Amino acid sequence: MMRSRFDEQLALLNREIIEMGALCEEVISLASTALSEGDIELAAQVTPLDRIIDQKERDIETLCIRLLLQQQPVARDLRQISAALKMVTDMERIGDQADDIAEIIMSLNGRTAEEHSHINEMATATMKMVTDSVDAYVKRDISLAQAVIAYDDVVDECFVCVKKNLIKMIAANPDDGEYALALLMIAKYFERIGDHATNIAEWVVYSVTGIHKEIKI
Amino acid sequence: MNIITAKDLCLWYDTLQALKNIDVEIPEKTITALIGPSGCGKSTFLKTLNRMNDLIPGVKITGSVCYQGKEIYAPGVDVSELRRQIGMVFQKPNPFPMSVYDNVAYGPRTHGITSRVKLNEIVERSLRNAVIWDEVKDRLRKNALGLSGGQQQRLCIARALAVEPQVLLMDEPTSALDPISTSKIEELVTSLKEKYTIVIVTHNMQQAVRISDQTAFFLLGELIEYGNTEQMFSKPKEKRTEGYITGRFG
Numbered sequence: 294m295m296r297s298r299f300d301e302q303l304a305l306l307n308r309e310i311i312e313m314g315a316l317c318e319e320v321i322s323l324a325s326t327a328l329s330e331g332d333i334e335l336a337a338q339v340t341p342l343d344r345i346i347d348q349k350e351r352d353i354e355t356l357c358i359r360l361l362l363q364q365q366p367v368a369r370d371l372r373q374i375s376a377a378l379k380m381v382t383d384m385e386r387i388g389d390q391a392d393d394i395a396e397i398i399m400s401l402n403g404r405t406a407e408e409h410s411h412i413n414e415m416a417t418a419t420m421k422m423v424t425d426s427v428d429a430y431v432k433r434d435i436s437l438a439q440a441v442i443a444y445d446d447v448v449d450e451c452f453v454c455v456k457k458n459l460i461k462m463i464a465a466n467p468d469d470g471e472y473a474l475a476l477l478m479i480a481k482y483f484e485r486i487g488d489h490a491t492n493i494a495e496w497v498v499y500s501v502t503g504i505h506k507e508i509k510i
Numbered sequence: 511m512n513i514i515t516a517k518d519l520c521l522w523y524d525t526l527q528a529l530k531n532i533d534v535e536i537p538e539k540t541i542t543a544l545i546g547p548s549g550c551g552k553s554t555f556l557k558t559l560n561r562m563n564d565l566i567p568g569v570k571i572t573g574s575v576c577y578q579g580k581e582i583y584a585p586g587v588d589v590s591e592l593r594r595q596i597g598m599v600f601q602k603p604n605p606f607p608m609s610v611y612d613n614v615a616y617g618p619r620t621h622g623i624t625s626r627v628k629l630n631e632i633v634e635r636s637l638r639n640a641v642i643w644d645e646v647k648d649r650l651r652k653n654a655l656g657l658s659g660g661q662q663q664r665l666c667i668a669r670a671l672a673v674e675p676q677v678l679l680m681d682e683p684t685s686a687l688d689p690i691s692t693s694k695i696e697e698l699v700t701s702l703k704e705k706y707t708i709v710i711v712t713h714n715m716q717q718a719v720r721i722s723d724q725t726a727f728f729l730l731g732e733l734i735e736y737g738n739t740e741q742m743f744s745k746p747k748e749k750r751t752e753g754y755i756t757g758r759f760g
Binding site: 296299365366367368369370371372502503504509 | 715716719741743744745746751752755756757758
């Protein structure tokens with residue numbers, strides 16, 4: 294096997310993506326538990342982790358650009374590096390949105406998401422999407438990546454339910470409007486996290502097949 | 511339209527088989543890159559396209575190569591006329607030890623053109639097409655060996671263009687050149703595609719990606735994969751192509 298230095302750098306890139314993916318799972322898990330338990334301290338743990346995610350994004354971008362410059366990759370190497378470069382942007386956004394959710398939770402003074410608001414369900418669903426998209430990358434598993442892409446519809450449906458429930462909640466108790474809006478924002482952030490996980494899964498498909506959203510690149 | 515079609519082409523150097531059942535169709539006015547490790551048969555294949563291998567003793571060829579629908583290995587083919595229509599540029603610039611003008615006029619003169627006016631016209635047009643006119647127009651009578659390597663190679667391209675070929679075969683035309691001269695030749699080759707069909711052997715994968723429309727990957731005398739260049743360099747069909755172009759074997 295030639296190009297052992299290049300292969301080492303690709304393995305490093307792989308490890309970095311997996312670590313960044315694990316951090317994304319962790320922040321969503323923290324935000325989601327903090328929401329269901331009204332745990333402000335748990336929510337406060339998200340911001341420092343988000344900073345680590347931001348740093349990871351910069352490190353991985355630097356590594357990818359250096360590999361493009363030094364190795365002029367083609368074929369699967371090119372696909373792996375360009376997919377990584379695109380995926381980190383979505384991962385970084387996932388970190389930001391988990392941080393935004395945590396910030397809202399801290400402003401709720403310990404109130405939890407209402408039992409029937411479907412938000413907890415959304416949180417679980419998006420966490421699964423992020424975990425599976427990173428897993429699909431690690432295992433180069435196209436069917437898992439495609440399952441993630443399909444699962445985004447479940448999250449979107451949840452979001453519609455959340456909206457309806459919150460409208461009912463505001464109608465029943467107009468004084469709680471601010472709380473309902475806070476929950477709506479949280480739900481929207483989870484919905485966006487689902488979109489980012491979908492993007493990640495689409496780049497996983499590309500890195501294996503060379504096809505991105507049915508277009509050969 | 512395909513200008514050259516090779517079918518079931520085999521070539522032996524005495525007992526050593528250098529090409530094995532090659533099937534390739536080369537579309538007109540495109541650039542085809544031939545890639546593969548040293549000794550894979552790509553230069554041999556290139557030379558079969560204008561019968562340059564005829565000059566090597568012990569060569570045996572079977573199968574067929576058609577140029578504009580006609581078999582080039584058929585008896586009675588005018589090889590000199592074939593090589594006028596399918597010109598060649600080599601790895602190392604090889605200008606003749608004579609003036610810039612005489613280098614370019616050499617081909618037309620051997621084909622019987624003697625008119626001074628006509629020759630002047632051909633020399634200027636060929637040098638312009640090879641994007642070297644501005645650099646040599648004031649030294650046409652100077653010895654071509656005084657030019658830089660990159661200029662010499664463009665002069666050789668001008669010399670090849672002077673006999674009005676249809677196809678240009680290029681055997682690693684930039685491997686002896688610096689990056690600036692290389693990029694000038696690449697620009698030139700890309701612009702020549704408007705009028706000519708180009709087949710180029712290269713060891714530079716990035717060059718193949720930059721300039722060619724289709725790529726043929728040879729290994730141990732076999733054509734492993736042939737197709738659209740961008741597709742081959744982003745998602746090759748064959749594992750062996752992937753291994754070679756990503757630098758993991760060969």
